[in-house]
Amino acid sequence: MDWKSAKILLASTATAVVASQVAKKLYKYFFKSKQKCSHTEIPTDDTCNEVLTIKNREINDVILFSDDVVRHTIKVPPNKDVTICESRELNCFKLIKYIKSARETLDVCMYLITSSEIAEHIIRLGQKHVLVRIVVDSDMAFTPQSQINKLKEYSFIQVQTSKKSILMHHKFCIIDGPKAMKRKNILKAYAEKLNVHAQLNKNGTKPQAKNKQTKAFVMSGSLNWSTQAMVSNHESVIVTSHANIVSKFEKEFESLWVETEQVR
Template sequence: MSQNQGNLLDQLRFEIKQSIADEYLVKSEKRNIKSLLISLAPDKQLSDLLRSEVFDLAQAHVNNDNYAAILKWVEDLNKLILSVQKNDADISERVYFSPGESCLNAILHQIQSSINVIEICLFTISDNRISDALVSRHKLGTKVKIITDNDKIYDQGSDIDFLFSQGIPIKVDNTDNHMHHKFALFDKSYTLTGSYNWTRSAERYNHENIVISNSNDIFKAFDKEFNKLWNELTDYGQI
Protein backbone atom coordinates (compact mmCIF):
# COMPACT_ATOMS: atom_id res chain seq x y z
CA MET A 1 0.00 0.00 0.00
CA SER A 2 1.37 3.42 -0.99
CA GLN A 3 1.75 6.30 1.45
CA ASN A 4 -1.18 8.08 -0.19
CA GLN A 5 -3.38 5.00 0.20
CA GLY A 6 -2.26 4.69 3.81
CA ASN A 7 -3.26 8.30 4.46
CA LEU A 8 -6.64 7.74 2.80
CA LEU A 9 -7.21 4.64 4.92
CA ASP A 10 -6.32 6.51 8.12
CA GLN A 11 -8.70 9.33 7.18
CA LEU A 12 -11.45 6.87 6.32
CA ARG A 13 -11.09 5.11 9.66
CA PHE A 14 -11.22 8.49 11.43
CA GLU A 15 -14.42 9.46 9.58
CA ILE A 16 -16.04 6.11 10.40
CA LYS A 17 -15.18 6.47 14.10
CA GLN A 18 -16.55 10.01 14.12
CA SER A 19 -19.78 8.90 12.48
CA ILE A 20 -20.73 6.52 15.28
CA ALA A 21 -20.59 9.27 17.92
CA ASP A 22 -24.21 10.30 17.34
CA GLU A 23 -25.25 6.73 16.43
CA TYR A 24 -26.44 7.87 13.01
CA LEU A 25 -24.86 8.19 9.57
CA VAL A 26 -25.93 11.63 8.30
CA LYS A 27 -25.82 12.60 4.62
CA SER A 28 -22.63 14.63 4.92
CA GLU A 29 -20.87 11.73 6.62
CA LYS A 30 -22.07 9.36 3.88
CA ARG A 31 -20.70 11.70 1.20
CA ASN A 32 -17.32 12.05 2.90
CA ILE A 33 -16.95 8.33 3.57
CA LYS A 34 -18.04 7.36 0.06
CA SER A 35 -15.63 9.88 -1.47
CA LEU A 36 -12.76 8.40 0.54
CA LEU A 37 -13.80 4.87 -0.39
CA ILE A 38 -13.88 5.75 -4.08
CA SER A 39 -10.39 7.24 -3.84
CA LEU A 40 -9.13 4.22 -1.91
CA ALA A 41 -10.78 1.71 -4.30
CA PRO A 42 -10.68 -1.19 -1.80
CA ASP A 43 -10.35 -4.72 -3.11
CA LYS A 44 -12.28 -7.55 -1.47
CA GLN A 45 -9.62 -8.20 1.17
CA LEU A 46 -9.50 -4.57 2.33
CA SER A 47 -13.29 -4.30 2.05
CA ASP A 48 -13.69 -7.31 4.36
CA LEU A 49 -11.22 -5.79 6.82
CA LEU A 50 -13.12 -2.49 6.89
CA ARG A 51 -16.43 -4.26 7.43
CA SER A 52 -14.92 -6.23 10.29
CA GLU A 53 -13.66 -2.99 11.88
CA VAL A 54 -17.15 -1.48 11.53
CA PHE A 55 -18.57 -4.45 13.44
CA ASP A 56 -15.93 -4.06 16.15
CA LEU A 57 -16.85 -0.39 16.57
CA ALA A 58 -20.54 -1.26 16.72
CA GLN A 59 -19.93 -3.95 19.31
CA ALA A 60 -18.02 -1.48 21.48
CA HIS A 61 -20.85 1.09 21.34
CA VAL A 62 -24.04 -0.97 21.31
CA ASN A 63 -26.35 -1.24 24.30
CA ASN A 64 -30.01 -2.03 24.93
CA ASP A 65 -31.10 1.55 24.27
CA ASN A 66 -29.24 2.22 21.01
CA TYR A 67 -29.38 -1.28 19.49
CA ALA A 68 -31.66 -0.37 16.55
CA ALA A 69 -29.70 2.80 15.73
CA ILE A 70 -26.33 1.04 15.81
CA LEU A 71 -27.64 -1.81 13.66
CA LYS A 72 -28.84 0.73 11.07
CA TRP A 73 -25.44 2.45 11.21
CA VAL A 74 -23.71 -0.87 10.51
CA GLU A 75 -26.05 -1.66 7.61
CA ASP A 76 -25.55 1.76 6.02
CA LEU A 77 -21.77 1.58 6.25
CA ASN A 78 -21.72 -1.97 4.93
CA LYS A 79 -23.68 -0.86 1.86
CA LEU A 80 -21.27 2.02 1.28
CA ILE A 81 -18.21 -0.22 1.49
CA LEU A 82 -19.66 -2.89 -0.78
CA SER A 83 -20.88 -0.31 -3.30
CA VAL A 84 -17.33 0.74 -4.16
CA GLN A 85 -15.53 -2.58 -3.67
CA LYS A 86 -13.21 -3.33 -6.57
CA ASN A 87 -13.77 -6.76 -8.11
CA ASP A 88 -10.65 -8.88 -8.14
CA ALA A 89 -10.93 -12.32 -9.73
CA ASP A 90 -7.59 -13.35 -8.20
CA ILE A 91 -9.13 -13.56 -4.72
CA SER A 92 -12.51 -15.04 -5.60
CA GLU A 93 -11.39 -18.37 -4.15
CA ARG A 94 -9.16 -18.69 -1.11
CA VAL A 95 -7.74 -21.95 0.25
CA TYR A 96 -6.49 -22.66 3.79
CA PHE A 97 -4.95 -25.69 5.52
CA SER A 98 -4.46 -27.04 9.03
CA PRO A 99 -2.93 -27.91 11.44
CA GLY A 100 -2.27 -24.34 12.49
CA GLU A 101 -4.50 -21.28 12.81
CA SER A 102 -4.95 -20.56 9.09
CA CYS A 103 -8.38 -22.21 8.81
CA LEU A 104 -9.52 -20.92 12.21
CA ASN A 105 -8.59 -17.32 11.41
CA ALA A 106 -10.28 -17.50 8.01
CA ILE A 107 -13.50 -18.75 9.62
CA LEU A 108 -13.39 -16.08 12.33
CA HIS A 109 -12.74 -13.37 9.76
CA GLN A 110 -15.68 -14.51 7.65
CA ILE A 111 -18.00 -14.56 10.68
CA GLN A 112 -16.85 -11.14 11.88
CA SER A 113 -17.27 -9.66 8.38
CA SER A 114 -20.86 -10.85 7.95
CA ILE A 115 -23.78 -8.55 8.60
CA ASN A 116 -27.09 -10.07 7.55
CA VAL A 117 -27.08 -13.88 7.51
CA ILE A 118 -24.79 -16.75 8.55
CA GLU A 119 -26.04 -20.26 7.72
CA ILE A 120 -23.94 -23.16 9.01
CA CYS A 121 -24.18 -26.85 8.14
CA LEU A 122 -21.58 -28.81 10.13
CA PHE A 123 -21.03 -32.26 11.56
CA THR A 124 -19.86 -30.76 14.85
CA ILE A 125 -18.86 -27.47 16.52
CA SER A 126 -16.68 -27.50 19.63
CA ASP A 127 -14.20 -24.63 19.21
CA ASN A 128 -15.24 -21.98 21.75
CA ARG A 129 -13.50 -19.22 19.80
CA ILE A 130 -15.78 -19.81 16.83
CA SER A 131 -18.88 -20.26 18.99
CA ASP A 132 -18.19 -17.00 20.85
CA ALA A 133 -17.81 -15.16 17.52
CA LEU A 134 -21.15 -16.56 16.33
CA VAL A 135 -22.90 -15.48 19.53
CA SER A 136 -21.36 -12.02 19.23
CA ARG A 137 -22.71 -11.60 15.69
CA HIS A 138 -26.09 -13.02 16.72
CA LYS A 139 -26.37 -10.41 19.49
CA LEU A 140 -25.55 -7.68 16.96
CA GLY A 141 -28.50 -8.72 14.83
CA THR A 142 -26.92 -11.07 12.28
CA LYS A 143 -29.30 -13.97 11.59
CA VAL A 144 -27.40 -17.15 12.50
CA LYS A 145 -28.83 -20.61 11.71
CA ILE A 146 -27.14 -23.93 12.35
CA ILE A 147 -27.69 -27.47 11.07
CA THR A 148 -25.74 -30.29 12.76
CA ASP A 149 -25.73 -34.03 13.46
CA ASN A 150 -27.71 -35.39 16.41
CA ASP A 151 -25.04 -37.87 17.55
CA LYS A 152 -22.26 -35.27 17.80
CA ILE A 153 -24.21 -32.91 20.08
CA TYR A 154 -23.55 -35.31 22.97
CA ASP A 155 -19.77 -35.31 22.48
CA GLN A 156 -17.71 -33.84 25.28
CA GLY A 157 -16.97 -30.22 24.45
CA SER A 158 -19.82 -29.77 21.96
CA ASP A 159 -20.97 -26.14 21.83
CA ILE A 160 -24.38 -26.83 20.29
CA ASP A 161 -26.31 -26.63 23.57
CA PHE A 162 -24.53 -23.37 24.44
CA LEU A 163 -25.32 -21.85 21.02
CA PHE A 164 -28.97 -22.87 21.34
CA SER A 165 -29.15 -21.36 24.83
CA GLN A 166 -28.06 -18.02 23.34
CA GLY A 167 -31.10 -17.97 21.05
CA ILE A 168 -29.54 -19.30 17.85
CA PRO A 169 -31.98 -21.58 15.96
CA ILE A 170 -30.58 -25.06 15.39
CA LYS A 171 -31.83 -28.12 13.51
CA VAL A 172 -30.45 -31.65 13.72
CA ASP A 173 -30.50 -34.84 11.69
CA ASN A 174 -32.42 -37.02 14.16
CA THR A 175 -31.80 -40.35 12.35
CA ASP A 176 -29.33 -43.24 12.47
CA ASN A 177 -27.50 -41.65 9.54
CA HIS A 178 -25.05 -38.75 9.82
CA MET A 179 -25.44 -35.17 8.66
CA HIS A 180 -21.81 -35.04 7.59
CA HIS A 181 -21.74 -31.76 5.61
CA LYS A 182 -19.14 -29.13 6.41
CA PHE A 183 -20.12 -25.81 4.85
CA ALA A 184 -21.26 -22.32 5.78
CA LEU A 185 -22.90 -19.46 3.87
CA PHE A 186 -22.34 -15.78 4.59
CA ASP A 187 -24.46 -12.77 3.61
CA LYS A 188 -25.97 -14.58 0.60
CA SER A 189 -22.60 -14.19 -1.15
CA TYR A 190 -19.81 -16.34 0.25
CA THR A 191 -19.48 -20.12 0.58
CA LEU A 192 -17.06 -21.81 2.96
CA THR A 193 -16.53 -25.55 2.61
CA GLY A 194 -13.90 -28.27 3.02
CA SER A 195 -12.93 -31.10 5.35
CA TYR A 196 -12.28 -28.85 8.37
CA ASN A 197 -14.50 -29.47 11.39
CA TRP A 198 -14.91 -26.46 13.67
CA THR A 199 -13.02 -28.13 16.53
CA ARG A 200 -9.80 -27.60 18.49
CA SER A 201 -8.44 -30.92 17.20
CA ALA A 202 -8.85 -29.80 13.59
CA GLU A 203 -6.87 -26.64 14.32
CA ARG A 204 -4.14 -28.28 16.44
CA TYR A 205 -3.55 -31.70 14.95
CA ASN A 206 -5.49 -32.65 11.83
CA HIS A 207 -4.57 -32.21 8.18
CA GLU A 208 -7.69 -30.39 7.00
CA ASN A 209 -8.71 -27.73 4.49
CA ILE A 210 -11.29 -25.05 3.74
CA VAL A 211 -12.11 -23.11 0.59
CA ILE A 212 -13.93 -19.76 0.62
CA SER A 213 -15.55 -18.71 -2.65
CA ASN A 214 -17.68 -15.81 -3.85
CA SER A 215 -18.93 -17.78 -6.86
CA ASN A 216 -22.66 -17.22 -7.28
CA ASP A 217 -23.15 -20.66 -8.84
CA ILE A 218 -21.45 -22.41 -5.93
CA PHE A 219 -23.42 -20.37 -3.42
CA LYS A 220 -26.74 -21.19 -5.06
CA ALA A 221 -26.02 -24.94 -4.99
CA PHE A 222 -25.11 -24.96 -1.30
CA ASP A 223 -27.95 -22.59 -0.43
CA LYS A 224 -30.43 -24.97 -2.05
CA GLU A 225 -29.06 -27.88 -0.01
CA PHE A 226 -29.15 -25.86 3.22
CA ASN A 227 -32.78 -24.83 2.70
CA LYS A 228 -33.75 -28.41 1.83
CA LEU A 229 -32.22 -29.75 5.03
CA TRP A 230 -33.58 -26.89 7.14
CA ASN A 231 -37.11 -27.75 6.03
CA GLU A 232 -36.64 -31.49 6.57
CA LEU A 233 -34.76 -31.75 9.86
CA THR A 234 -35.81 -31.57 13.51
CA ASP A 235 -35.69 -28.50 15.75
CA TYR A 236 -33.02 -28.93 18.40
CA GLY A 237 -35.48 -28.03 21.12
CA GLN A 238 -37.70 -30.99 20.20
CA ILE A 239 -35.18 -33.81 20.55
Protein backbone atom coordinates in the same frame (compact mmCIF):
# COMPACT_ATOMS: atom_id res chain seq x y z
CA MET B 1 55.82 0.68 -13.72
CA ASP B 2 57.08 -1.59 -10.92
CA TRP B 3 55.47 -4.92 -9.95
CA LYS B 4 53.73 -3.47 -6.86
CA SER B 5 51.99 -0.79 -8.91
CA ALA B 6 51.02 -3.37 -11.52
CA LYS B 7 49.40 -5.54 -8.84
CA ILE B 8 47.42 -2.60 -7.51
CA LEU B 9 46.28 -1.71 -11.03
CA LEU B 10 45.20 -5.29 -11.80
CA ALA B 11 43.35 -5.57 -8.49
CA SER B 12 41.55 -2.28 -9.10
CA THR B 13 40.57 -3.34 -12.63
CA ALA B 14 39.25 -6.70 -11.42
CA THR B 15 37.26 -5.01 -8.65
CA ALA B 16 35.75 -2.57 -11.13
CA VAL B 17 34.76 -5.39 -13.51
CA VAL B 18 33.14 -7.43 -10.72
CA ALA B 19 31.33 -4.38 -9.39
CA SER B 20 30.01 -3.53 -12.84
CA GLN B 21 28.71 -7.08 -13.32
CA VAL B 22 27.03 -7.04 -9.92
CA ALA B 23 25.49 -3.65 -10.66
CA LYS B 24 24.23 -4.91 -14.03
CA LYS B 25 22.60 -7.97 -12.43
CA LEU B 26 21.02 -5.90 -9.68
CA TYR B 27 19.69 -3.45 -12.25
CA LYS B 28 18.16 -6.26 -14.32
CA TYR B 29 16.69 -7.88 -11.23
CA PHE B 30 15.02 -4.76 -9.86
CA PHE B 31 13.97 -3.47 -13.27
CA LYS B 32 12.36 -6.77 -14.25
CA SER B 33 10.75 -7.15 -10.83
CA LYS B 34 9.29 -3.66 -11.06
CA GLN B 35 8.09 -4.30 -14.60
CA LYS B 36 6.54 -7.61 -13.52
CA CYS B 37 4.76 -6.02 -10.56
CA SER B 38 3.37 -3.26 -12.75
CA HIS B 39 1.63 -5.84 -14.96
CA THR B 40 0.45 -8.15 -12.19
CA GLU B 41 -2.75 -7.43 -10.31
CA ILE B 42 -2.09 -7.61 -6.59
CA PRO B 43 -4.87 -9.58 -4.93
CA THR B 44 -6.69 -7.77 -2.12
CA ASP B 45 -7.13 -11.03 -0.21
CA ASP B 46 -3.46 -12.00 0.07
CA THR B 47 -3.60 -14.84 2.54
CA CYS B 48 -0.07 -14.18 3.79
CA ASN B 49 -1.18 -10.75 4.95
CA GLU B 50 -2.08 -10.61 8.63
CA VAL B 51 -4.94 -8.22 7.92
CA LEU B 52 -7.65 -9.81 5.81
CA THR B 53 -9.75 -7.28 3.93
CA ILE B 54 -13.08 -8.27 2.43
CA LYS B 55 -14.08 -5.20 0.45
CA ASN B 56 -15.77 -6.21 -2.76
CA ARG B 57 -16.53 -9.72 -1.43
CA GLU B 58 -15.25 -11.32 -4.65
CA ILE B 59 -13.64 -14.26 -2.94
CA ASN B 60 -11.69 -17.24 -4.26
CA ASP B 61 -9.59 -18.51 -1.41
CA VAL B 62 -8.11 -21.71 -0.01
CA ILE B 63 -7.29 -22.19 3.68
CA LEU B 64 -4.91 -25.08 4.33
CA PHE B 65 -4.12 -26.27 7.83
CA SER B 66 -0.66 -27.78 7.53
CA ASP B 67 2.44 -28.43 9.63
CA ASP B 68 4.80 -26.00 7.94
CA VAL B 69 4.52 -22.39 6.85
CA VAL B 70 4.56 -22.63 3.07
CA ARG B 71 3.81 -19.92 0.51
CA HIS B 72 2.72 -20.70 -3.01
CA THR B 73 0.50 -19.17 -5.65
CA ILE B 74 -2.37 -20.61 -7.66
CA LYS B 75 -4.18 -19.18 -10.68
CA VAL B 76 -7.86 -18.38 -10.31
CA PRO B 77 -9.91 -17.15 -13.29
CA PRO B 78 -10.03 -14.51 -14.54
CA ASN B 79 -6.22 -14.54 -14.41
CA LYS B 80 -5.91 -13.67 -10.75
CA ASP B 81 -3.14 -14.94 -8.50
CA VAL B 82 -4.13 -16.18 -5.05
CA THR B 83 -1.25 -16.56 -2.61
CA ILE B 84 -1.72 -19.33 -0.11
CA CYS B 85 0.07 -19.17 3.20
CA GLU B 86 -0.17 -22.31 5.29
CA SER B 87 0.20 -21.27 8.92
CA ARG B 88 -2.09 -22.65 11.60
CA GLU B 89 -2.27 -19.42 13.61
CA LEU B 90 -2.91 -17.28 10.53
CA ASN B 91 -5.47 -19.70 9.12
CA CYS B 92 -7.43 -19.83 12.39
CA PHE B 93 -7.48 -16.04 12.27
CA LYS B 94 -8.64 -16.10 8.65
CA LEU B 95 -11.39 -18.63 9.26
CA ILE B 96 -12.83 -16.58 12.12
CA LYS B 97 -12.43 -13.37 10.11
CA TYR B 98 -14.60 -14.83 7.36
CA ILE B 99 -17.23 -15.95 9.88
CA LYS B 100 -17.25 -12.52 11.54
CA SER B 101 -17.79 -10.82 8.18
CA ALA B 102 -21.44 -11.96 8.12
CA ARG B 103 -23.63 -8.87 7.91
CA GLU B 104 -27.16 -10.25 7.71
CA THR B 105 -27.30 -14.06 7.86
CA LEU B 106 -25.17 -17.05 8.77
CA ASP B 107 -26.29 -20.58 7.86
CA VAL B 108 -24.08 -23.31 9.31
CA CYS B 109 -24.20 -26.99 8.44
CA MET B 110 -21.51 -28.63 10.58
CA TYR B 111 -20.97 -32.21 11.69
CA LEU B 112 -19.24 -31.10 14.89
CA ILE B 113 -18.78 -27.76 16.70
CA THR B 114 -16.50 -27.86 19.75
CA SER B 115 -14.51 -24.62 19.34
CA SER B 116 -15.58 -22.27 22.15
CA GLU B 117 -13.95 -19.35 20.33
CA ILE B 118 -16.04 -19.87 17.19
CA ALA B 119 -19.16 -20.32 19.35
CA GLU B 120 -18.46 -16.97 21.03
CA HIS B 121 -18.19 -15.23 17.67
CA ILE B 122 -21.46 -16.82 16.53
CA ILE B 123 -23.15 -15.47 19.67
CA ARG B 124 -21.75 -11.99 19.01
CA LEU B 125 -23.09 -12.10 15.46
CA GLY B 126 -26.53 -12.98 16.82
CA GLN B 127 -26.31 -10.06 19.24
CA LYS B 128 -25.67 -7.82 16.22
CA HIS B 129 -28.95 -9.03 14.66
CA VAL B 130 -27.33 -11.44 12.24
CA LEU B 131 -29.87 -14.21 11.67
CA VAL B 132 -28.09 -17.47 12.60
CA ARG B 133 -29.27 -20.99 11.73
CA ILE B 134 -27.26 -24.08 12.60
CA VAL B 135 -27.76 -27.70 11.52
CA VAL B 136 -25.65 -30.34 13.29
CA ASP B 137 -25.56 -34.11 13.22
CA SER B 138 -27.91 -35.54 15.86
CA ASP B 139 -25.32 -38.02 17.17
CA MET B 140 -22.60 -35.36 17.60
CA ALA B 141 -24.73 -32.46 18.83
CA PHE B 142 -24.43 -33.16 22.55
CA THR B 143 -21.14 -35.01 22.85
CA PRO B 144 -18.51 -33.80 25.36
CA GLN B 145 -16.95 -30.47 24.31
CA SER B 146 -19.85 -29.73 21.94
CA GLN B 147 -20.91 -26.08 21.97
CA ILE B 148 -24.51 -26.77 20.90
CA ASN B 149 -26.04 -26.54 24.40
CA LYS B 150 -24.30 -23.21 24.88
CA LEU B 151 -25.55 -21.87 21.54
CA LYS B 152 -29.10 -23.06 22.25
CA GLU B 153 -29.21 -20.87 25.36
CA TYR B 154 -29.62 -17.85 23.10
CA SER B 155 -33.07 -17.37 21.59
CA PHE B 156 -31.67 -15.47 18.62
CA ILE B 157 -29.67 -18.52 17.47
CA GLN B 158 -31.70 -21.30 15.85
CA VAL B 159 -30.22 -24.79 16.20
CA GLN B 160 -31.56 -28.00 14.71
CA THR B 161 -30.23 -31.53 14.74
CA SER B 162 -30.41 -33.32 11.42
CA LYS B 163 -33.65 -35.26 11.05
CA LYS B 164 -32.22 -37.46 8.29
CA SER B 165 -31.68 -41.16 8.95
CA ILE B 166 -28.27 -41.02 7.29
CA LEU B 167 -25.15 -39.37 8.72
CA MET B 168 -25.05 -35.58 8.34
CA HIS B 169 -21.34 -35.19 7.64
CA HIS B 170 -21.32 -31.74 5.97
CA LYS B 171 -18.86 -29.03 6.99
CA PHE B 172 -19.96 -25.79 5.35
CA CYS B 173 -21.43 -22.40 6.11
CA ILE B 174 -23.11 -19.77 3.96
CA ILE B 175 -22.64 -16.08 4.72
CA ASP B 176 -25.40 -13.69 3.60
CA GLY B 177 -26.97 -16.21 1.20
CA PRO B 178 -29.74 -14.80 -1.08
CA LYS B 179 -32.39 -17.25 0.15
CA ALA B 180 -31.55 -16.60 3.79
CA MET B 181 -31.60 -12.84 3.14
CA LYS B 182 -35.05 -13.14 1.55
CA ARG B 183 -36.28 -15.16 4.52
CA LYS B 184 -34.94 -12.57 6.96
CA ASN B 185 -36.62 -9.72 5.09
CA ILE B 186 -39.97 -11.57 5.13
CA LEU B 187 -39.68 -12.24 8.87
CA LYS B 188 -38.67 -8.63 9.49
CA ALA B 189 -41.64 -7.30 7.49
CA TYR B 190 -43.99 -9.63 9.37
CA ALA B 191 -42.61 -8.47 12.73
CA GLU B 192 -43.03 -4.83 11.70
CA LYS B 193 -46.70 -5.46 10.90
CA LEU B 194 -47.21 -6.78 14.42
CA ASN B 195 -45.44 -3.81 15.96
CA VAL B 196 -46.23 -0.85 13.73
CA HIS B 197 -46.28 1.76 16.49
CA ALA B 198 -42.82 0.82 17.68
CA GLN B 199 -41.50 1.50 14.19
CA LEU B 200 -42.65 5.15 14.22
CA ASN B 201 -40.23 7.87 15.22
CA LYS B 202 -41.05 11.08 17.11
CA ASN B 203 -42.39 12.74 13.96
CA GLY B 204 -44.87 9.92 13.40
CA THR B 205 -43.10 8.66 10.30
CA LYS B 206 -41.46 5.32 9.74
CA PRO B 207 -37.64 5.49 9.68
CA GLN B 208 -36.03 4.28 6.49
CA ALA B 209 -33.89 1.19 6.80
CA LYS B 210 -30.31 1.40 5.64
CA ASN B 211 -29.64 -0.87 2.71
CA LYS B 212 -26.40 -2.78 3.09
CA GLN B 213 -24.70 -4.14 0.01
CA THR B 214 -23.95 -7.77 0.67
CA LYS B 215 -22.59 -10.54 -1.47
CA ALA B 216 -22.92 -14.15 -0.44
CA PHE B 217 -20.04 -16.58 -0.09
CA VAL B 218 -19.63 -20.12 1.14
CA MET B 219 -16.91 -21.94 3.10
CA SER B 220 -16.67 -25.70 2.69
CA GLY B 221 -14.08 -28.40 3.18
CA SER B 222 -12.88 -31.14 5.49
CA LEU B 223 -12.66 -28.95 8.59
CA ASN B 224 -15.00 -29.41 11.54
CA TRP B 225 -15.24 -26.33 13.77
CA SER B 226 -13.15 -27.95 16.46
CA THR B 227 -9.90 -26.98 18.15
CA GLN B 228 -8.53 -30.47 17.48
CA ALA B 229 -9.05 -30.07 13.73
CA MET B 230 -7.49 -26.61 13.56
CA VAL B 231 -4.52 -27.37 15.80
CA SER B 232 -3.59 -30.96 14.99
CA ASN B 233 -5.15 -32.15 11.72
CA HIS B 234 -4.38 -31.65 8.06
CA GLU B 235 -7.51 -29.86 6.83
CA SER B 236 -8.65 -27.71 3.93
CA VAL B 237 -11.37 -25.11 3.42
CA ILE B 238 -12.40 -23.54 0.12
CA VAL B 239 -13.96 -20.08 0.29
CA THR B 240 -15.80 -18.76 -2.76
CA SER B 241 -18.40 -16.18 -3.70
CA HIS B 242 -19.20 -17.90 -7.01
CA ALA B 243 -22.98 -17.53 -7.34
CA ASN B 244 -23.68 -21.00 -8.75
CA ILE B 245 -21.71 -22.69 -5.98
CA VAL B 246 -23.40 -20.61 -3.29
CA SER B 247 -26.81 -21.50 -4.79
CA LYS B 248 -26.11 -25.25 -4.63
CA PHE B 249 -25.03 -25.08 -1.01
CA GLU B 250 -28.12 -23.02 -0.15
CA LYS B 251 -30.31 -25.66 -1.77
CA GLU B 252 -28.63 -28.37 0.32
CA PHE B 253 -29.03 -26.36 3.51
CA GLU B 254 -32.73 -25.78 2.84
CA SER B 255 -33.22 -29.51 2.28
CA LEU B 256 -31.89 -30.14 5.81
CA TRP B 257 -33.54 -27.22 7.58
CA VAL B 258 -37.05 -27.84 8.96
CA GLU B 259 -38.93 -24.54 8.92
CA THR B 260 -40.61 -23.89 12.27
CA GLU B 261 -41.30 -20.16 11.97
CA GLN B 262 -44.19 -18.58 10.11
CA VAL B 263 -42.70 -17.28 6.88
CA ARG B 264 -45.19 -15.59 4.58
